[in-house]
Amino acid sequence: xxxxxxxxxxxxxxxxxxxxxxxxxxxxEILSQGEVHDPDLEGHIITVPEVRMSPDLKLATxxxxxxxxxxxxTVITALERNKKFLRGEIAHRVNLxxxxxxxxxxxERFDExxxxxxxxxxxxxxxxxxxxxxxx
Numbered sequence: 001x002x003x004x005x006x007x008x009x010x011x012x013x014x015x016x017x018x019x020x021x022x023x024x025x026x027x028x029e030i031l032s033q034g035e036v037h038d039p040d041l042e043g044h045i046i047t048v049p050e051v052r053m054s055p056d057l058k059l060a061t062x063x064x065x066x067x068x069x070x071x072x073x074t075v076i077t078a079l080e081r082n083k084k085f086l087r088g089e090i091a092h093r094v095n096l097x098x099x100x101x102x103x104x105x106x107x108e109r110f111d112e113x114x115x116x117x118x119x120x121x122x123x124x125x126x127x128x129x130x131x132x133x134x135x136x
Contacts, residue, residue, distance in 0.1 A: 016053040019096065023060050024051040026093040030086065040078035044071065049107050053100065060090075060100040063107035072106045079104045 012020070028048045030036065045067040052061045066075045079086070083102060091099030119125060 012053060012055065016055065016057065019057055019094070020051040020053045020060070022094050023053070023062070023090055023100065024048050026090050027051065027062055027086065029093075030089050035089065036079075036082050036085065038078045038082055040071075040074050041082075044075055046075060047107075049109070057096060058098055058100055060102045061105055062102055063105050065107040065110065069110065076104050076106060 031041075031046050031048065034042075047065045047067065048062060049065065050063045052063075053059070062079075064075065064079065066072060083104075087099055087102050090102065120129075
């Protein structure tokens, strides 16, 4: 019988959040200092808004977004090519028993926020949000 607890918080346990934030800082530092020598990454400023850790801390999903949202596929491909180097650097900077395996995903929260913002600006929604004069 398994004794695993289901995490009630959406981001995981406190430890997952803490380790994820530490890994995020390490990856952001590596990328900002230009330690990854790849021609596809040289012209890009890359933001690392979030890192999600698996419950056993052996897998880190790193969400990245190039500045301006351009060339996301190129950046993800370049990061995947340099995964071994990045994993080694993370292992040196973050004190964990095992270096987590890493995978990269595009952070789509900015696109989703813009979609919601556009939706809120539509005339139908504005009409529904306007104060009614009938209620007075």
